[in-house]
Amino acid sequence: MAEQKQAECASLRMVYFPFSGRGQPLRLAAAIGGIKLEERNISFEEQKKEKEDGKRRWAGIPELFVLDKDGKEIAHIGQSNACLRYIGKLAGLYPENPVSAALCDEICDSMEDLVNISLKVVFGAKDADDKKAQSLELCKAGGSFRYWFDKFVSRISENAKRGNKNGLCVGDSLTIADLKVFTFSFYIIGFIPGAKDVLSEDKYKPIIDLLKTVRNNDKVKAFLDDWENRENVKAAFDALRKGGILIN
Numbered sequence: 001m002a003e004q005k006q007a008e009c010a011s012l013r014m015v016y017f018p019f020s021g022r023g024q025p026l027r028l029a030a031a032i033g034g035i036k037l038e039e040r041n042i043s044f045e046e047q048k049k050e051k052e053d054g055k056r057r058w059a060g061i062p063e064l065f066v067l068d069k070d071g072k073e074i075a076h077i078g079q080s081n082a083c084l085r086y087i088g089k090l091a092g093l094y095p096e097n098p099v100s101a102a103l104c105d106e107i108c109d110s111m112e113d114l115v116n117i118s119l120k121v122v123f124g125a126k127d128a129d130d131k132k133a134q135s136l137e138l139c140k141a142g143g144s145f146r147y148w149f150d151k152f153v154s155r156i157s158e159n160a161k162r163g164n165k166n167g168l169c170v171g172d173s174l175t176i177a178d179l180k181v182f183t184f185s186f187y188i189i190g191f192i193p194g195a196k197d198v199l200s201e202d203k204y205k206p207i208i209d210l211l212k213t214v215r216n217n218d219k220v221k222a223f224l225d226d227w228e229n230r231e232n233v234k235a236a237f238d239a240l241r242k243g244g245i246l247i248n
Contacts, residue, residue: 010069011036012087017043018236020186022115023062023177026087027049028214031223032174034093041232048200081180088176095175103170107155107177114148115187122191122245131244132193139194142143149204152181167209169220174217181207182214190246 012030016023018041029038042050047061049120057078058061064083066075077083085105088094095101127133138145155169169177184207189196199208214220227233240246 001124010071011038011067013040013065013067014062014083014168015040015045015065017041018230019240022060023185024183025084026064026080027061027164027227028179028182028220028223029084029087029091029093029176030092032217033087035087035090037087041236045179057169059208060117081105081112084176084180086110088179093174093179094217100170100175103155104175104177107169108180110151111183113179113183114145115183117144117148118191120189132189135193135195138192139198143236145188145192145195145198149207150193153204153206154156157211167206167213169210174214178210178214181210185211190248193247196248 012035014023014026014037015037016026018039027037029035042061051059057076062078062080062083064075064077064086065073066077068074077086080161085094087107088104095104117138121131121134125134125141137143140146156167159168159170166172168174169181184199189199198204216223237246
């Protein structure tokens, strides 16, 4: 199925930063599906300028360009979840059943809600002390993080009650929803002081187990073993740490 759909396009090109973020589920979906995904990595400064110059399809990145066998652009797709669904369909990671597809969509959309809460703290805090104070508010009992973490645990538990035993979000095989939740590692654990401690609580073990399941997938592991050791990727993560954005 994935091979047949991949024949509709020769390759894809993604425009994104050289770190994980919203581009990572797209990379992983392509790796699992054996889909050729080229990358044009840009900096924050280049993104700002290209957006000002009207080069963005909507506002942010990632963006996808669908290329034919001659490298000619045949489609330009924006919005990270739309891009993920497209690659997911090619890779066989997006359910054909309408209900299952909707359940995947709600997970992906809810991850955006959670990520935006994290980004608001990281980029909206006045200084390191303000970031620490806001992070404590997120992580405290009754805070926003625990609200959303509880919701994700509920969705995983519901999936198990439907007879699916692999600890995934929808069904018993990997979908784009699981790949989207994998960004917990970057946007939540990597950005917010105290989030890792909250997630270490027993009640949130289903989330941590899901992250491990995705990471241990043979194709995901092979991709990450290569990608994480690329010089531009390591440099990008180092820059995020030096800038006080990434905490680990």
